[in-house]
Amino acid sequence: xxxxQQVDARAERKAARLAREIGAFAKAHGGAEGQVAHIGxxxxxxxxxxxxxxxGDLVAESTEIAERAVAKAxxxxxxxxxxxxxxxxxxxxxxxxxxxxxQLGG
Numbered sequence: 001x002x003x004x005q006q007v008d009a010r011a012e013r014k015a016a017r018l019a020r021e022i023g024a025f026a027k028a029h030g031g032a033e034g035q036v037a038h039i040g041x042x043x044x045x046x047x048x049x050x051x052x053x054x055x056g057d058l059v060a061e062s063t064e065i066a067e068r069a070v071a072k073a074x075x076x077x078x079x080x081x082x083x084x085x086x087x088x089x090x091x092x093x094x095x096x097x098x099x100x101x102x103q104l105g106g
Contacts, residue, residue: 015065019072021058022048026075029054033076035085036066046070047081053090 026032029050037045039059044066046058060066070077078085 011062011065012068014061015068015072018046018058018060018065018069022046022069022073022075025050025056026073031075032073033078033085033088034070035078035081036063036070037081038063048075049085049088053088055089 022032022034025048029048029052031051032048034049035047037047039045043059043061044063046060046066046069047055048057049055060069
């Protein structure tokens, strides 16, 4: 029983820390929306898109922790990263150069 409580408390601390990071992103970008995606053994990725079009991502060790964090941060969460959600992202010269480099093997 004590081991389960320790694991729950640890997961809760990690979710709270992640929620603070999400909150800081939202504050810096005029709000935020997100999407939680399972990424295998590594856990889950929280993709964030700010009200100003800025974007970023955070990784949690589990989908459960990521979902707790977005709930604590009280952001809108999308089921999928669809075209409407993706269209809210702003990309600049850096991103286009990186994408071109990937296509060209760079």
